[in-house]
Every structure is written in C-alpha cells, then in structure tokens.
Amino acid sequence: MNPGPASALAPAVDTRPPSAIWRALGWLLWLWIALAIVGAFLWAPLAQAFIGQSSRILFFHVPMAWASFVAFLAAGVWSVLYLVRRDADHDRAAAAAVELGLLFAILATVTGSMWAKVMWHAWWNGDPRQTSIVVALVFYAAYLVLRGAVEDPELRGRLCAAYAVLGLVVAPYLYFVAPRMASFTLHPQPVVNTAAKVDVEIRMLTVLLASSLGFTALFFWVHRLRLRLLRIDARKNTRT
Amino acid sequence: MPHDRGSNRLEFRGLVRSFGRVAVLDGVGGAVDGGSVLRVVGPNGSGKSTLLRCLAALVRPQAGIIRLVEDGREIDPAARRRRVGYVAPDLAFYEPLTAAENLDFFSRLRGVSPERSGVLLGTLGIPPQRAAGALSSGMRQRLRWAWALLDRPRLLLLDEPFQNLDAAGEAATRVLLLDHLASGGMAVVATPTPLELPHVAVSLDLSQPSAMAGAA
Amino acid sequence: MSVPARSAARRWLGEVVAVFVKDWRAELRTRHALHTLLLFSLTTLLTVSTALGPLGVSPSERVGVLPALLWIILLFAAAAGLPRSFVHEEETHTAIALRLAATPSAVFCGKTLFCASLLAGVELILVPLYVAMMQLSIASAGGLVVALAMGGLGLAIASTLLAAIAAQAQGRAALFPILAFPLLLPLLLLAIELTRGAVEGVMPDAVLVNLVLYDATMAVAGLMLFPLVWNP
Numbered sequence: 001m002n003p004g005p006a007s008a009l010a011p012a013v014d015t016r017p018p019s020a021i022w023r024a025l026g027w028l029l030w031l032w033i034a035l036a037i038v039g040a041f042l043w044a045p046l047a048q049a050f051i052g053q054s055s056r057i058l059f060f061h062v063p064m065a066w067a068s069f070v071a072f073l074a075a076g077v078w079s080v081l082y083l084v085r086r087d088a089d090h091d092r093a094a095a096a097a098v099e100l101g102l103l104f105a106i107l108a109t110v111t112g113s114m115w116a117k118v119m120w121h122a123w124w125n126g127d128p129r130q131t132s133i134v135v136a137l138v139f140y141a142a143y144l145v146l147r148g149a150v151e152d153p154e155l156r157g158r159l160c161a162a163y164a165v166l167g168l169v170v171a172p173y174l175y176f177v178a179p180r181m182a183s184f185t186l187h188p189q190p191v192v193n194t195a196a197k198v199d200v201e202i203r204m205l206t207v208l209l210a211s212s213l214g215f216t217a218l219f220f221w222v223h224r225l226r227l228r229l230l231r232i233d234a235r236k237n238t239r240t
Numbered sequence: 241m242p243h244d245r246g247s248n249r250l251e252f253r254g255l256v257r258s259f260g261r262v263a264v265l266d267g268v269g270g271a272v273d274g275g276s277v278l279r280v281v282g283p284n285g286s287g288k289s290t291l292l293r294c295l296a297a298l299v300r301p302q303a304g305i306i307r308l309v310e311d312g313r314e315i316d317p318a319a320r321r322r323r324v325g326y327v328a329p330d331l332a333f334y335e336p337l338t339a340a341e342n343l344d345f346f347s348r349l350r351g352v353s354p355e356r357s358g359v360l361l362g363t364l365g366i367p368p369q370r371a372a373g374a375l376s377s378g379m380r381q382r383l384r385w386a387w388a389l390l391d392r393p394r395l396l397l398l399d400e401p402f403q404n405l406d407a408a409g410e411a412a413t414r415v416l417l418l419d420h421l422a423s424g425g426m427a428v429v430a431t432p433t434p435l436e437l438p439h440v441a442v443s444l445d446l447s448q449p450s451a452m453a454g455a456a
Numbered sequence: 457m458s459v460p461a462r463s464a465a466r467r468w469l470g471e472v473v474a475v476f477v478k479d480w481r482a483e484l485r486t487r488h489a490l491h492t493l494l495l496f497s498l499t500t501l502l503t504v505s506t507a508l509g510p511l512g513v514s515p516s517e518r519v520g521v522l523p524a525l526l527w528i529i530l531l532f533a534a535a536a537g538l539p540r541s542f543v544h545e546e547e548t549h550t551a552i553a554l555r556l557a558a559t560p561s562a563v564f565c566g567k568t569l570f571c572a573s574l575l576a577g578v579e580l581i582l583v584p585l586y587v588a589m590m591q592l593s594i595a596s597a598g599g600l601v602v603a604l605a606m607g608g609l610g611l612a613i614a615s616t617l618l619a620a621i622a623a624q625a626q627g628r629a630a631l632f633p634i635l636a637f638p639l640l641l642p643l644l645l646l647a648i649e650l651t652r653g654a655v656e657g658v659m660p661d662a663v664l665v666n667l668v669l670y671d672a673t674m675a676v677a678g679l680m681l682f683p684l685v686w687n688p
Contacts, residue, residue, distance in 0.1 A: 004256070004263060004266030005254055005266060005303055005304075006256045006263030006265075006266045006303075007263070009258070009303060135641050138637065138638045139638035139639070142634045142635050142637075142638055145631065146622075146631065146635060149625035149626045149627050150625045150626070151259075151626075158684055159621050159624060159625060159685060161684075162621060162681045162685045163635065165681060166617070166639060167639065169673055169674075169677045170642060170670075170673075170674075173642035173646075173666070173673075237260055237261055238258065296556065297687075297688070298555065298556070298688070299688055300688035318687070321555065321556055321687065324556070326552075326556055330549050330552065331553060332549040332550050332553070333550060333553065334482055334550055336481075336485040337481060337485075341481065345477075345478045346553065346557045348471070348473075349474055349475075349562075351467055
C-alpha cells in the first residue's frame with residue numbers, strides 16, 4: 001500500500017556525515033573551552049575578596065548561569081515562532097533549548113552553592129540571585145513535565161510554547177524586580193553579585209568573557225545535536 | 241428565511257491528521273453544496289469523527305485545505321468554528337443547569353434571541369426545566385440537536401446524529417434536517433452503519449485508501 | 457466608537473457576563489469550588505494557628521513571618537480550588553460546546569472574573585480570621601485591602617491561564633501547582649512585601665507599582681496566549 005500524504009510530514013533529517021567545516025568548528029570549540037579552563041586555573045589572577053582559590057569557580061559558574069539564560073531566551077523565541085508559524089521543528093528546537101537550559105541551571109546552582117559554602121559557610125543563603133536561578137530551574141522542569149503530559153504533538157507544541165512565552169514574560173520580575181523588592185529580615189544581608197564589584201583585572205575579564213562565549217557556543221552546539229535527535233525521533237513516530 | 245442555495249459550499253482537500261504513527265486521515269477530500277448531504281461512512285476508527293472535528297475547526301489538520309463559503313462569502317477557520325452546527329456523541333452540556341438554562345447560555349454567547357431556544361425545546365420535546373444531568377440519553381441527543389440548530393447554521397456537522405433517539409425523536413430531528421436542507425443548508429453526516437438520508441449527493445467511504453469524493 | 461464597533465463591544469461584554477453568570481450559577485448549585493477553597497484555607501489556617509499560636513512568633517519577627525504565611529495559605533487554597541474552572545469543563549466535555557460557541561477572549565475574561573470573585577470571597581472570610589487568630593495588628597487596613605486585591609487579582613489571572621493549559625494535559629489538576637509555582641513566585645514576593653508594608657503602616661510604592669505591572673503583564677499575556685491555548 002502506498003504511503004499517503006501523512007508520511008510526507010515526517011521531518012527531513014540530513015543523513016550525510018558532518019562536513020569538514022563543522023568538524024573543524026567542533027575542534028575549535030573543544031580547543032577554546034580547553035584554553036578557557038587552563039586560563040581559569042593558571043593564567044587568571046585570584047580575586048581580592050575571595051577565600052583562597054575559590055574565585056576560580058567564577059569562570060565556570062557565571063558562564064553556566066549565562067548559558068541557561070541564553071537557553072531561556074532561545075526557547076522563548078522558538079516558542080513564539082512556533083505559535084506564529086506552527087512549524088513542528090520550532091517546537092522541537094524550543095524543547096531542546098529548555099532541556100539544555102535545565103542542565104546549565106543545575107550546574108549553575110550546584111557551582112553557586114559550592115561557592116556559597118566556601119565563602120559564607122552556608123550552602124543556601126536566600127540570596128535573591130540564588131533564588132532566581134533555582135526558580136528558573138523549577139520552571140524548566142515544569143515545562144518538561146508539561147511536555148511529558150501531552151501526547152498529541154500539535155496540542156503539546158501549543159501548550160508548551162504558551163508556557164514558555166509566559167515564563168519569558170514573568171522572567172524580568174524574577175530576575176530584576178523581585179530581588180530588589182523582597183526584604184530579607186530573617187536572612188543574612190544579601191550579597192550583591194560580587195563579580196561586578198570585584199576589582200576586575202583584564203586577565204580575569206578575558207577569561208570570564210572567553211568562558212562565557214565558549215559555554216554559549218557549547219549550548220548551541222549541543223542544541224544542534226539534540227534537535228537532530230528529536231527530528232529523528234519524530235521521523236520514527238511519523239512513518240505510516 | 242431561505243438561504244441562497246447556490247452560494248453555500250463546503251470543500252476540503254488533502255486532509256491529513258495523524259495521532260502518533262497512525263494516520264487517521266490521510267489525504268481525505270470531498271465537497272458538498274447547499275441543499276445536499278455529504279455522507280461519510282466507514283468502520284469504527286476510520287476517521288469519521290476526526291474528519292468532522294477538522295471541519296468544525298476543533299482539530300487542526302496537519303495538511304490540507306478546508307474551504308467554507310456561506311452566502312457567497314468565504315469563512316475563515318476561527319469564524320467557521322462559531323458558525324457550524326455540530327452534533328456528536330461526546331458533546332455535553334452543563335449538568336447542574338436545566339436544559340433551558342443551557343440553551344439560554346449559548347444563546348447569549350451567539351447573540352441568538354431568547355425565544356429561539358424555547359421554540360427548539362418545544363419542537364424536540366425536551367423538558368426545559370429538567371437539569372441536563374438528569375436527562376436520559378435520548379433526551380441528551382435531542383438537546384444536542386437543539387443546540388446545533390440554535391444559531392440557524394448553514395453547515396451541519398452530524399456525527400452519528402440519530403444515536404439513542406427513539407422513533408419520535410428520530411422523526412422530529414429528520415424533519416429539522418429536511419427543513420435545514422430545504423432552506424439551502426449543507427450537512428455532513430458521519431455514520432458507521434447504513435443509514436437512510438435525504439438528498440445525499442455524495443458518499444465518502446473512509447475505509448478505502450486515498451478516499452476522494454467527486455465534487456457534487 | 458462607531459456604531460458597529462460599539463455593538464461588537466457590547467456583544468463581547470455580554471459574552472463575558474454570560475460566562476461569569478453561568479459559572480456562578482453552576483457553582484452555587486454544586487458548591488464544589490467554594491467548599492474546596494474554604495475548607496482548604498481554613499484547615500491550613502487552623503494548622504498554622506495551632507502550631508504557632510498567637511505568641512509563637514516573636515514580636516520582632518511578626519512583620520516578616522505572618523504576611524508570608526498568609527499568602528502561602530492563599531496560594532495553596534487557590535491551587536486547590538481554582539483550576540477546577542477549566543479542568544471540570546474538559547473532563548465533562550462541556551468545553552467542546554464552549555469552544556464552538558464563545559469568543560476565546562470572552563471565555564478568558566469571564567473565567568478570570570469568576571476566579572477573582574471566588575478568591576475575593578475566600579479572602580473576605582480568611583483574612584479577618586487570620587488577623588484575629590494570629591493577633592496580627594495592621595497599621596494600614598486600606599493598604600491591606602490593596603495588597604489583597606492586587607495580589608488576588610494577579611493570582612486569579614495567572615491561575616485562569618495556567619488552569620486552561622493544565623486542563624488539557626494528563627494529570628490536569630495535579631499538574632497545575634507544578635506549572636503555577638515558578639510563575640507565581642514573583643507575584644507572591646511582591647504581595648507579601650506589600651502586606652508587610654500594610655502591617656507596618658508604610659506602603660512601599662515601588663512594590664505596588666511592580667505588582668500592578670505584574671497584573672497588567674499577566675492580563676495582556678493571558679489575552680494573547682489564551683486563544684492559542686484554547687483553540688487549535
């Protein structure tokens with residue numbers, strides 16, 4: 001029996017091996033991040049206000065938080081695109097972005113807690129930025145739970161995209177407004193992001209920026225791979 | 241008021257709707273004009289209900305075109321949703337509210353004058369003051385018909401329309417269907433079993449692959 | 457406004473009122489949501505008051521702790537009682553008829569007003585009880601009303617939209633708190649802060665402005681997203 005038009009909806013997957021350019025870019029990314037790691041431990045100086053070597057975690061913690069923020073934005077953009085164009089690939093791209101956003105948010109929270117433990121002898125301070133990264137984490141997880149709770153791809157795409165856009169709309173309140181508003185009468189004084197207040201030397205800034213760039217590129221790199229996997233999955237599920 | 245028979249038309253082409261790996265609708269097409277019935281047949285699971293849901297804009301097809309023309313004007317999907325008369329087994333009403341209250345609510349939503357629901361309740365013999373939750377299955381089916389005809393739609397989408405109806409109920413609803421067709425309305429009727437219907441211009445059999453009905 | 461536009465607006469308002477009235481009519485006959493909301497909030501209140509007692513929180517900490525607890529009670533009550541507005545429609549399949557008959561924005565506004573009025577009713581009963589049982593002295597009653605109104609409104613708007621999303625997924629009402637809590641946190645923080653201001657008698661204007669902005673943002677987002685969530 002001939003497959004009808006339904007199978008024409010299966011997403012196209014490029015089955016050719018990656019071109020030389022992509023392979024080269026992959027190696028470049030590996031090298032970049034390796035250099036950033038080396039630079040973080042060997043080349044950048046220590047920050048003044050920090051205990052021992054602990055400031056080195058900044059070069060990883062900040063980029064991870066930044067990458068999760070990029071993931072959030074990307075998911076929001078793809079979600080809006082999906083709602084407008086209803087192209088299932090945008091929905092897959094948004095989902096992949098949220099998955100990676102969750103990963104980076106977990107990493108950022110864990111590294112942040114480790115740092116907080118060393119600096120202020122407490123894993124958790126109620127510091128507003130600590131709270132906001134955890135809430136972002138919970139939001140990503142909620143998105144993924146929603147994703148798993150809907151079978152029909154069209155409905156799933158719509159609901160998840162709407163939720164992602166809603167998250168994007170609420171995020172400014174979470175990141176910028178609420179921290180300034182909430183008083184912490186029960187908690188120790190909130191610690192402002194010391195990366196801005198620290199006497200930033202050029203070397204530190206260089207490594208920090210390089211690491212941020214590397215992590216952002218890493219996000220897009222892994223996202224590309226993940227999206228490919230999701231397309232293959234969808235293709236498997238579409239074939240009639 | 242009779243509609244202009246010639247300027248009502250529904251046509252659809254290449255409709256695709258999959259659920260997972262199952263392509264429930266795989267390139268279905270058909271058409272019906274004012275005054276005629278498009279009969280959709282096929283066994284359980286062949287996609288009849290899904291087709292009607294697509295036509296009612298309750299479900300978005302993954303591919304294909306649906307074009308509805310009423311009184312010479314083309315209707316877009318969002319408007320189509322609010323203009324069709326839809327009868328289906330899963331259609332339900334608010335159980336704590338009476339039949340009359342239910343129809344009044346929907347009359348207010350659609351901007352229909354309040355007398356219309358009373359007329360329909362009377363024609364179909366539905367006890368207006370009985371709670372919708374207390375209606376028998378036959379009465380519920382009559383209420384579905386009353387609801388579908390509330391706004392005098394040009395297009396009726398009927399999924400197993402005579403299900404649960406007794407002889408009197410079926411007679412009453414058939415009269416309403418004939419009136420609807422006589423005034424230039426169209427109907428798409430889905431039925432799993434052979435069913436005698438008036439003015440059937442076209443039959444669409446979903447159990448056949450690549451079901452394409454010739455245009456009326 | 458031109459005549460056709462005015463009549464279209466009147467039609468739309470008529471739809472909103474119809475949805476609101478229908479929801480209340482059904483609610484007054486079954487009283488499910490009311491029972492859930494009141495029972496939930498009162499038992500939680502009783503737990504808090506028994507566990508802490510009027511003297512359980514030291515005077516210096518009362519301003520910090522008690523407003524937070526109040527809003528937590530309201531949040532949980534809302535999560536227990538509000539999602540039903542959509543979950544019940546989807547489960548009993550009445551949503552089909554509603555989708556075919558009503559304008560989506562009218563459904564959203566009608567349901568939001570319904571949820572807001574439910575919440576207002578709960579606040580009217582819960583808050584005086586809370587203040588009495590926890591012996592919380594409020595310096596600015598007007599400020600408290602504003603906090604409850606603006607916070608409650610935001611809670612209602614967000615809950616309506618999220619209920620519409622959760623109702624169409626598996627797990628429905630159970631999914632609602634998971635989806636809602638990350639998004640409601642900023643609202644809660646702002647509402648708590650505003651309530652603290654009412655208790656102390658010093659209303660933080662910046663917080664009020666932000667809360668109103670949050671409500672407005674939610675309303676706009678709801679109006680834009682709800683039709684996409686509600687209809688395919």
